[in-house]
Amino acid sequence: MRDDHLWTLLLVFVPMSLLSIGGGGSILAPMYHQTIEVHGWLTPREFIDLFAISRAAPGPGATVVTLVGWKVAGWTGALVASIAIFLPSSILCFIAARVWNRYRGTRLHSALERGLAPVGTGLLFAGAIAVLRAAETGPLGWAIAGAATALLVWRSLHPLPVLFAGGILYMAGTRLIS
Amino acid sequence: MNDEPRPQAQSDLPTVRVSLTEIFLLFFHIGSLSFGGGLVAWVHREVVERRRWLTQAEFLGGLTLAQVLPGINMANMAVYIGQRMRGIGGAVAGLVGLLLVPFFAVIGLVSVYGQFGTSATLQSFMDGLATTAVGLFASVGVKSLRTSATGLVPVAVIAAIVVMVGFLRLPLIPVILGLATVSVAIAWHKGAAGA
Numbered sequence: 001m002r003d004d005h006l007w008t009l010l011l012v013f014v015p016m017s018l019l020s021i022g023g024g025g026s027i028l029a030p031m032y033h034q035t036i037e038v039h040g041w042l043t044p045r046e047f048i049d050l051f052a053i054s055r056a057a058p059g060p061g062a063t064v065v066t067l068v069g070w071k072v073a074g075w076t077g078a079l080v081a082s083i084a085i086f087l088p089s090s091i092l093c094f095i096a097a098r099v100w101n102r103y104r105g106t107r108l109h110s111a112l113e114r115g116l117a118p119v120g121t122g123l124l125f126a127g128a129i130a131v132l133r134a135a136e137t138g139p140l141g142w143a144i145a146g147a148a149t150a151l152l153v154w155r156s157l158h159p160l161p162v163l164f165a166g167g168i169l170y171m172a173g174t175r176l177i178s
Numbered sequence: 179m180n181d182e183p184r185p186q187a188q189s190d191l192p193t194v195r196v197s198l199t200e201i202f203l204l205f206f207h208i209g210s211l212s213f214g215g216g217l218v219a220w221v222h223r224e225v226v227e228r229r230r231w232l233t234q235a236e237f238l239g240g241l242t243l244a245q246v247l248p249g250i251n252m253a254n255m256a257v258y259i260g261q262r263m264r265g266i267g268g269a270v271a272g273l274v275g276l277l278l279v280p281f282f283a284v285i286g287l288v289s290v291y292g293q294f295g296t297s298a299t300l301q302s303f304m305d306g307l308a309t310t311a312v313g314l315f316a317s318v319g320v321k322s323l324r325t326s327a328t329g330l331v332p333v334a335v336i337a338a339i340v341v342m343v344g345f346l347r348l349p350l351i352p353v354i355l356g357l358a359t360v361s362v363a364i365a366w367h368k369g370a371a372g373a
Contacts, residue, residue, distance in 0.1 A: 020248045053287045056304055059209050059280025060217065062250045066284050078285060086277060089249025090257045094269050096247055097261040100239070111369050113239045115362030117326035119354060120238035122339025123245055124218070124319035128312045129344030131215075141309040148313025152219065153320045156227070159219045160211055166310025171302045 005073045006080050008039065013065060013084035020062075020089060027062065027085075041072050062086075140173045194231050196263045198271045204229075205256050205275030210283075213307055216314025217252040222321070225259060232259065234325040246354055252276065335361045 012034050020027045028051075035041045042050070050071070054064035062085060069081025103109040132141055144166050151162055208220045218241065225231045232240070240262070244254035253273060260272030327333050335357050342348045 018248050020250070049291065050288065052301070052304065053291055054284055055215075055308065056213075056300075057280055057283040057287050058211060058213050059277065059283065060250045060252050061215065062253075063277075063280045063284045066281055067288055070285055070288065075285075078281070082277070082281060086250065086253055086273065089247065090253055090269070090273055093244065093247050093249055093254040093257045094261055094266065096243060097240070097258045097269070098265075100243060101262055107366070107369055111366035112362050113235050114328075114369075115365035116242040116358060117235055117238040117322070118332035118335040118361055119339060119358050120242040120245075121319050121322045121326040122336040122357075123242065123343065123354070124315050124322070125336070125340045126342075126344035128316040128319065129340065130347070131308070131312050135305065135308060137305065137309050141305075141312075144306070144309050145312040145316065148310045149316040149320060152313060152317035156223075159216060159223065159314050160213075163213060163216065163307055163310050163314065166313065167303045167306035170306025170309055171299065174302050174305075 006076065009069055009072060009077060009081045010084050012039070013069075013081055014088050017085045017088040018092070020085075027065075031065070031068070035068050041068060046071070137170075140170065140177070144170055144173075194229070194263075196229075196231060196268075198264055198267050201260050201263055201268050202271040202275040205260075205272045206278060209276040210279040215308055216311030218255070219314035219318050221252070221255055221259070222318045231263060234322060236262070238322055238326060242354075242358070246351070246358075331361065331364050 016027050016030060016034075019030075032044075032047060036044055036047055050067040051061075051064050054061050054067060057063060063082075065085040066078050066082045069077035069079070069084075071077070073080070100109075100112075128145065132145060135141060137144075148162050148166050151157055152159065204224055208217060208224070212220050222237060226234055226237050240255060240258040241251075244251050244258055247254055253276060256272035256276045257269045260268030260270070262268070264271070323336075327336060338357055339353065342353045343350060
């Protein structure tokens with residue numbers, strides 16, 4: 001029975017790893033569908049709780065997959081699910097990085113590097129805007145995000161104190177407003 | 179087994195020699211302390227600003243690769259940087275370092291979660307962290323402008339991505355592939371003109 005669960009975890013998360021284009025956010029909808037509606041591993045409430053916990057922990061938010069594995073089959077499940085979500089895409093990225101670095105110094109490589117630099121910058125700003133809009137934090141959120149940006153650019157502070165100051169300010173701000 | 183300095187003619191090799199332990203410890207540090215998202219700011223600060231393992235342009239190239247390929251962006255970034263510095267060993271060191279603490283941390287949190295339950299204050303603090311984390315990656319965007327916004331075309335590409343992906347929420351992959359192709363083609367032609 002347990003082995004069946006482990007295989008199912010692999011079958012669910014390996015394809016998700018290879019389809020998670022654009023980062024961890026893109027797996028949430030298919031994951032919700034698979035874990036709740038298809039396999040009945042979690043209730044919607046449990047899914048939301050696990051998602052909140054994965055955000056409260058350090059590291060990428062995709063560790064929510066680790067928690068699904070843990071719920072399904074304990075420590076082994078956590079390990080299998082984590083490997084299933086992180087390893088396939090990492091192997092693909094390794095191959096791409098190898099090819100990319102092999103052409104270093106060629107005209108094509110430098111054109112790619114110069115051409116992709118504005119794309120990377122644009123994606124950083126687009127990501128910032130997308131998160132602020134999705135979080136529906138209102139003007140307070142935009143103000144705090146803007147202030148954090150300015151502080152980090154001009155003073156080059158360590159991100160951790162800035163992050164915690166922002167968290168506390170936001171918490172106090174929402175208390176005052178409500 | 180291969181500690182000889184490598185010949186300089188091979189331009190595909192990094193200029194800084196870094197040990198596997200250094201790569202592991204860097205990503206272990208980032209993985210353990212990066213609450214609330216915005217990991218890209220941590221990686222940029224350590225890898226570009228302080229340790230100078232990568233130039234700004236190399237970092238942006240890797241970041242674009244990490245975002246276009248499937249996978250969690252920061253896991254891809256760890257693999258890309260690890261590979262660049264030390265090949266397969268570096269990639270493994272970066273990825274394992276990044277995920278080790280988060281793996282145990284989420285399971286630890288879910289185990290104590292029953293005792294705390296959902297607290298509105300904690301939830302609001304977490305929302306605040308996520309909001310401030312936006313500032314973390316926006317700051318990397320601002321810092322990278324000097325390298326990327328070098329003319330009219332690059333500025334137009336940046337603006338187009340911000341509008342199309344950030345505001346209009348058009349599908350990421352076709353937008354990036356389209357704009358990247360144009361941007362790289364123009365860089366290629368400029369390269370020819372400059373040479």
